[in-house]
Amino acid sequence: MKKLTLIRVLSLFVFMFLAAGAPAQTPFEEEVHYFSIIPEQPGAEGDKVQVVEFFWYACPHCYKLEPHIGQWLERKPDAVEFVRIPAMFKRADVVLHAKTFYALTLMGVEDELNAAIFDEIHVRKNRLATAEDMEALLADKGVDVEAYRKAMKSFAVQTQSRRAEVLAGRFDIRGVPAFVVDGKYRTSGLEGDLQMQAIDYLIDKVIAEKRAKKQ
Template sequence: MTFNRRMFLLSAVTAAFSARSWAEAGNPFGLPPGEAGQQNDLSNVIKPYLAVGPYEGDRHRVYMFLSYECPYCEQTWYGLGQWGSTLPEPFRFVYVPVYTGNKRSDAAATGYYVVRDLAPSRIGEYNRLAFDTARHAKTADDYIGVLRRMGFNRDAVKASLNKQQTRDRIARAMMLARNYRITATPFFAVGGRYTTHAGFTNGNYQMLVQLLNGLVSDVVQGK
């Protein structure tokens, strides 16, 4: 086992090109369209969310929990990130890669936090490469290879993994997944008060965006 791999697995324990094609096709936020004939009306959907918390520290956060080995996450991360950039201040949209105990997918999640530390402006690049790698990845080393392809050397990765801030971010990601009781990916938490996912909207991501907008409005209004 290589040093880098050991560090990745230790960090995990201790602590899309397809989406862009939708955007180029003119779909709102680059999200995949619903099935033919599918309605975009939430009025017939009974309580399409769950109440949680409240976690006041997350009041101005919208979390997207994702796995790099989830095809639905690959299809939607970019478009939902574009939607997240339209949130009113002081809200922030935050990707949270999930840790499952699977060494391969946990290494992918750890890679995200290394890039967030070393080059946060390149998170989008890492996401695209990691989702692409997931199609053929066999071991954790495949995701370490993503960092090499991005130009990060062994010493820089080691230093990042040894930083308390990186370890804290990984530990927080695990805590958030526990707090919000993640049952599927992609999975969303809004304002420390609500959780939802596309299962509530029959896989219709256009409708899911409507729902997320409504939940953000409820938080703003203090409902």
């Protein structure tokens, strides 16, 4: 009996030793949860890491992910830059929403109206598919509609919209929400916190790669 117990104890120690030496497996796999961008595109300068979100106000998955992004932004490292880029798919309502995002950003009110636009579309079921619908909502929220119209026609908004379309092509963005980490990796299609964990994993991966290059 004692001999059998001794064998079991020795077996347990052997198992623990082998497990300790085994390489840890990542929960995220390339070509499954994320994809390499070829060729690599410019990311953040220096030691910073840039995370870009491609989104569309009318996308239900983007809307569901908003609270998770908000929580992630509160805890993200200072060295991580977060940038939103609206989708520029070839549809009038998508383009309207994208230019509205840039117009409100130019006016300095995008942050306070972002949630209102999402809620109007997904909670109140008003898709804001026309300029008239969008202007009515913005007027109700206290936005100067004339200033909004001027911003929509501005050179800055036209330039940013074209740039958004170009970047979506470079990163092969075919649906939203989609995230690009430092111009090297794209991830999408995951739900809630799992998507944010994948982003954190890719941020750590980029940081490790930058450190390796310096050695």
